[in-house]
Amino acid sequence: xxxxxxxxxxxxxxxxxxxxxxxxALVAQLCKDYEKDEDVNQYLDKMGYGIGTRLVxxxxxxxxxxRCHSYSExxxxxxxxxxxxxxGITPSVTCNNSSKNEFSLILEKNPLVEFVEELPAGRSSxxxxxxxxxxxxxxxxxxxxxxxVTFLQDRLKGDSVTEIGITFLKKRDEKKxxxxx
Amino acid sequence: xxxxxxxxxxxxxxxxxxxxxxxxALVAQLCKDYEKDEDVNQYLDKMGYGIGTRLVxxxxxxxxxxRCHSYSExxxxxxxxxxxxxxGITPSVTCNNSSKNEFSLILEKNPLVEFVEELPAGRSSxxxxxxxxxxxxxxxxxxxxxxxVTFLQDRLKGDSVTEIGITFLKKRDEKKxxxxx
Numbered sequence: 001x002x003x004x005x006x007x008x009x010x011x012x013x014x015x016x017x018x019x020x021x022x023x024x025a026l027v028a029q030l031c032k033d034y035e036k037d038e039d040v041n042q043y044l045d046k047m048g049y050g051i052g053t054r055l056v057x058x059x060x061x062x063x064x065x066x067r068c069h070s071y072s073e074x075x076x077x078x079x080x081x082x083x084x085x086x087x088g089i090t091p092s093v094t095c096n097n098s099s100k101n102e103f104s105l106i107l108e109k110n111p112l113v114e115f116v117e118e119l120p121a122g123r124s125s126x127x128x129x130x131x132x133x134x135x136x137x138x139x140x141x142x143x144x145x146x147x148x149v150t151f152l153q154d155r156l157k158g159d160s161v162t163e164i165g166i167t168f169l170k171k172r173d174e175k176k177x178x179x180x181x
Numbered sequence: 182x183x184x185x186x187x188x189x190x191x192x193x194x195x196x197x198x199x200x201x202x203x204x205x206a207l208v209a210q211l212c213k214d215y216e217k218d219e220d221v222n223q224y225l226d227k228m229g230y231g232i233g234t235r236l237v238x239x240x241x242x243x244x245x246x247x248r249c250h251s252y253s254e255x256x257x258x259x260x261x262x263x264x265x266x267x268x269g270i271t272p273s274v275t276c277n278n279s280s281k282n283e284f285s286l287i288l289e290k291n292p293l294v295e296f297v298e299e300l301p302a303g304r305s306s307x308x309x310x311x312x313x314x315x316x317x318x319x320x321x322x323x324x325x326x327x328x329x330v331t332f333l334q335d336r337l338k339g340d341s342v343t344e345i346g347i348t349f350l351k352k353r354d355e356k357k358x359x360x361x362x
Contacts, residue, residue: 013194013195013196013197013269014194014195014196014197014200014266014267014268014269014292015194015195015243015266015267016194016195016200017236017239017267018200018232018236018267018268018316019195019197019199019200019203021232021235021236022200022203022204022207022232022312023203025207025228025231025232026203026206026207026210029207029210029211029214029228030210033210033214047206047210050206051199051202051203051206054202054296055198055199055202058198062196085195085196086195086196086198086199087195087199088194088195111195115235131203135199
């Protein structure tokens with residue numbers, strides 16, 4: 001599925017509820033297809049990866065963000081520009097280590113779970129929003145940045161916030177990463 | 182999946198590309214799950230029906246549309262308010278019969294197919310956007326209006342426009358309709 005080259009439609013903004021409910025239908029369908037939570041989580045991540053590799057082209061074209069000179073600049077763009085554009089929220093950012101390649105995005109609000117009060121019964125290790133991790137990983141991959149992206153905390157699992165961890169992999173770790181695509 | 186009562190978040194608008202690509206992933210997943218196009222079409226319609234029954238509550242709350250006094254007023258609201266709110270487009274409307282219960286929504290543009298150049302091979306009778314028919318049907322059902330909603334034309338099938346037909350069912354037809362939910 002690729003986007004015809006000639007398109008640059010001028011209309012961009014929509015109400016998010018249709019997206020949020022459609023995403024819920026997607027997760028529900030995957031829960032029917034896969035018994036184990038890990039398989040659903042992995043599939044959402046893989047699906048997100050595919051979406052991220054396509055979305056980043058549009059993001060760069062629409063947002064006109066300039067070249068970044070550090071991992072923390074990249075994280076700020078993800079939090080303040082990309083999340084705002086696609087989900088209408090701006091997570092806060094923390095840097096988690098001295099070598100400045102491990103970060104967290106802290107989501108006080110998460111529109112994807114707005115219609116979800118709790119995880120379905122028997123799905124306690126489901127990462128409901130795992131599509132987001134795949135999208136971030138796929139988008140970073142397209143700008144030649146390998147990263148591990150995972151949920152560190154999840155409100156749907158009783159944590160006080162939802163936290164996405166992003167670890168930029170150093171060149172030598174990339175071989176290990178290649179196998180994950 | 183129901184929405185917690187206390188929520189009325191103030192942020193509403195997002196960029197549509199994430200939704201459009203996620204919808205594509207949903208259709209691709211259903212095409213893996215179901216061999217026959219009719220089954221995918223039916224499943225998208227059923228999924229849409231479920232989404233429509235929840236979305237209409239939010240739509241009425243956000244849009245503050247008043248009581249309608251005719252089918253054509255309802256169709257105008259669907260085209261000019263709902264489609265604009267959720268997909269960023271305003272389809273044109275035609276009335277197709279003298280008893281004024283058959284209408285068409287003509288979509289010159291359709292954001293859902295923006296990343297789709299053609300139907301997948303061997304999927305010629307796939308109604309890629311059938312979720313929309315189910316959403317309209319489910320939303321109308323929640324305001325006590327039974328209707329048949331189907332694609333009459335589809336650009337992905339070579340037609341010049343995409344046309345959704347909406348037929349409001351008269352009271353006596355409703356028994357036939359009940360079986361479809």
